[in-house]
Amino acid sequence: MEAATVAPRLQISTWVDSDKVARRLRTRSAASFSPRLKDRNMTQVLLPHLPTSKVSNRQRHVALEVSCSYNNFPGMMGSGKTTVGKIMAQALSYSFIDSDSLVEHDVGGTSVAEIFKLYGEGFFRDKETEALRKLSLMHRLVVSTGGGAVVRPVNWKCMKKGISVWLDVPLEALAQRIAAVGTGSRPLLHHGSGDAYRKTYMRLTSLFEERGDSYANANARVSLENIAAKLGYRDVSNLTPTAIVIEALEQIESYLKEEHRHARITF
Ligand SMILES: Nc1ncnc2c1ncn2[C@@H]1O[C@H](COP(=O)(O)OP(=O)(O)OP(=O)(O)O)[C@@H](O)[C@H]1O
Ligand SMILES: O=C(O)C1=C[C@@H](O)[C@@H](O)[C@H](O)C1
Numbered sequence: 001m002e003a004a005t006v007a008p009r010l011q012i013s014t015w016v017d018s019d020k021v022a023r024r025l026r027t028r029s030a031a032s033f034s035p036r037l038k039d040r041n042m043t044q045v046l047l048p049h050l051p052t053s054k055v056s057n058r059q060r061h062v063a064l065e066v067s068c069s070y071n072n073f074p075g076m077m078g079s080g081k082t083t084v085g086k087i088m089a090q091a092l093s094y095s096f097i098d099s100d101s102l103v104e105h106d107v108g109g110t111s112v113a114e115i116f117k118l119y120g121e122g123f124f125r126d127k128e129t130e131a132l133r134k135l136s137l138m139h140r141l142v143v144s145t146g147g148g149a150v151v152r153p154v155n156w157k158c159m160k161k162g163i164s165v166w167l168d169v170p171l172e173a174l175a176q177r178i179a180a181v182g183t184g185s186r187p188l189l190h191h192g193s194g195d196a197y198r199k200t201y202m203r204l205t206s207l208f209e210e211r212g213d214s215y216a217n218a219n220a221r222v223s224l225e226n227i228a229a230k231l232g233y234r235d236v237s238n239l240t241p242t243a244i245v246i247e248a249l250e251q252i253e254s255y256l257k258e259e260h261r262h263a264r265i266t267f
Helices: 003-009 018-028 081-092 099-106 112-119 121-136 153-159 171-181 196-215 224-231 241-266
Strands: 033-035 043-048 060-065 070-073 095-098 141-144 163-168 220-223
Touching: 070 081, 070 121, 081 095, 081 141, 081 241, 095 099, 099 112, 099 121, 099 141, 112 121, 121 141, 121 153, 163 224, 163 241, 171 196, 220 224, 220 241, 224 241
Parallel strands: 070 141, 070 163, 095 141, 163 220
Antiparallel strands: 033 043, 043 060
């Protein structure tokens, strides 16, 4: 379903008890949600405006009907697409899938690193395009796309069948996360010797120079630096995945509102 056809279904401005939602968020570690209108393939998400501690008791919340049935997360390696995507899927009562895992499955359970080694990057990219095409036909799904999926325009045709949300994480934070777990499973980073953080940071910098413009094609952008600034944190490493999911839902809501406004002007 094209996002533009989804926009007119957006509903906003529901008032709920902020403390209750904050309590639920703390205990469930995911955005508070209540499945609704299942027959129409919709889910209502209660979305608190952050930070809850800095606003009055009876605070405005947004009820967002996400009637688009396919969301996807492009972003650099290690940006948290899997972590954030799984929580988002749980919040929406959608399924979650990682496009790299689908490629691995389609190549007989061969890991991405092995696929690169045995058949080369071109073969992997073709399989990735095939996987994204299959996924774009599915419903009620959140997808974590491979970090390099954004470079092929044909992949965007698939990703734009739903709403794409770019997880924008500072390269320093990415390099720290990746260096901490090692680069063995990431063939494009697994080169050379020396300090793991520095090597990873340099490689990520050159990949981002090539791809930055492509990530910006996404319908919405979630900047960890912006969330940290809103919450008064100095460092993005203090952000919980739940806070990132909430920001992602807010950005989707803004995107849909803008699409709705645009559709009303056009028609
Ligand atoms: N908000 C966060 N703060 C700190 N670490 C995080 C956060 N989100 C994810 N991580 C960690 O970063 C690493 C990468 O996360 P994840 O696998 O979700 O990223 P990804 O974008 O799916 O990566 P890839 O594209 O390489 O598969 C994991 O070790 C995860 O625990
Ligand atoms: O950024 C990339 O090009 C990649 C990211 C991973 O998700 C895998 O898709 C693969 O390692 C390539």
